[in-house]
Amino acid sequence: MIEQSTVNKIRNIVFYVMFSIELVGMLYEKSSGTIPYQSYIFRVTFMMSCFVVVLTKHDLREWLVIAAICVLGFYCYRHTGRNDLWRVMVFTIACKDIDIKKALKYAFWVTFIGSLLIAFLSISGIYGDISLTEVYRKNEDPVTRYCFGFGHPNSLQTMAFVNTVLFVYVYNEFIKKYMYAVLLLLNGVVYYFSDSRTAFAVTVLFLIACFIYKMWPQFLHSYFYTVGCVFLYLFSFAFSMWAAFTADKTWWDYNIQHQVDAFLNGRIMSIYFDSLNRRGWAGSWSLFSDSISNEFFDMGWVRLYYWYGIIPATLIVILIFTLLLKCSQDKDVMTAYVIAFVAFYTIVEAHFVSDYIGRNFVLLIIGERMFRLCKKKEEST
Incomplete structure (x- = not known):
């Protein structure tokens, strides 16, 4: 009989291999790359998610919830011919007993380093466009905005938003108050090149809200x-x-x-x-x-x-x-x-509604927490 600690180690290894594939696929897709054999890669990560779910301990109530979710996911797959919702459902279930802080730190560093690599490859002329000149807004002339390998200026600013939110959430306990000004400045630099108003505005509001909570x-x-x-x-x-x-x-x-x-x-x-x-x-x-x-x-x-x-x-x-x-x-x-x-x-x-699971780090949070709702009050305390 295999000890539970060994099972947990195997589960974690499979989870992080699967999650790494999803994150790398997301980064490659954000750089406007076309992933060969994408459907086969998604099938492999789906099966790995299923394996993680099987290796995770669940009580009867949780298994009933999992069965209901999988039936719904399978029906949607058969009805539409697309398996992305089913994949998202099973991945979310697989996050139940994962160390959420560790997984989000991993997501942050892979996303952050990958983003820097995409920008470096673009600037060095190896891969990806540095800028695009086109009509971005109605009733305006064509303008040049920078994307640094991300395919579109909005994608560049979106990744700045994602990296900022992940960093603040994961390292909130260690962030000094002045760091919010530093993060705001860094996002402002990205905005200077991308001219992407929406992502920058939401990032500013997020940082202000976090700063206020830090103060009071x-x-x-x-x-x-x-x-x-x-x-x-x-x-x-x-x-x-x-x-x-x-x-x-x-x-x-x-x-x-x-x-x-x-x-x-x-x-x-x-x-x-x-x-x-x-x-x-x-x-x-x-x-x-x-x-x-x-x-x-x-x-x-x-x-x-x-x-x-x-x-x-x-x-x-x-x-x-x-x-x-x-x-x-x-x-x-x-x-x-x-x-x-x-x-x-x-x-x-x-950005967060996609068949690329690596885009949506919130799925980790949902998966880690949703099974608490299945437990009685005295069990969850």
């Missing part, structure tokens, strides 16, 4: 921060749904939809006009999506419903909301910050 951690017993995160999450979802349901009206001049869409640089209009048969529009959504709803556009929450369907997407939204409420109950401000600001950023950028 017990303001209103910290519920001020977590309740604020709940409202930010609800706003992110509600605004996205409003955009999805009114996207067909963005072409009318002088109405509120048109003005908001202009402020968001045509993002709302694109979910209606850039999707086949207008299926990005909420009026065309189906319960479990379909095989042709696979176009890309920027609004992440809308893409979630468009890609995966009303039922799976709503279950995901409810799960994240429940975890956010648990963070509020536990006064876990930094985790609430991460979830809320990623949700806020996902309004206008779909």
Whole structure:
């Protein structure tokens, strides 16, 4: 009989090999590279996730939850022909007993070093474009913006946002107050080259919020921060749904939809006009999506419903909301910050809604925490 400690070591090794493949694949994709045999690589990482789940101890209640999730994932796969949601589900389950801080530190350093390598290869002329000259915003002339190998300036600033959030979350206990000014300056340098307003603005708000919490951690017993995160999450979802349901009206001049869409640089209009048969529009959504709803556009929450369907997407939204409420109950401000600001950023950028699991480090947090909801109160304390 193999000892449990040996089983845990094997499980951790398989998990980190699988996670490394996902992270490297994400970085290569962010550099505009085309991954050969992508579907086969995803199948391998999926099987490795399944192996990790099998090696992890679960009680009966947890196995029932896992079975229900897998049935839903398999049905979505058979219905749409795409396995990315099923892969995400199993990966999230596999994160249950993983050391979350260690895994997030690993994610940060691989992502950070990989980002620097992509930029270095671009600057040195080995691989990737340094800049792009094109029309980025409506009614403006072509301009040159820098991407440093990431394929688009917005992708460059997004990776700055991801690295900043990961760094602050993982090393929050050790960060001195002046470090927030340093991080703000570094992101400002990236913004100077990328001119990507959205990611920079959200990063600034995130750093300000973290600094305020660092200065006054017990303001209103910290519920001020977590309740604020709940409202930010609800706003992110509600605004996205409003955009999805009114996207067909963005072409009318002088109405509120048109003005908001202009402020968001045509993002709302694109979910209606850039999707086949207008299926990005909420009026065309189906319960479990379909095989042709696979176009890309920027609004992440809308893409979630468009890609995966009303039922799976709503279950995901409810799960994240429940975890956010648990963070509020536990006064876990930094985790609430991460979830809320990623949700806020996902309004206008779909970086975290992707078939590349390595993009979404929040899955680690969800997987590590969601099984606590299965336990009775006395068991979880």
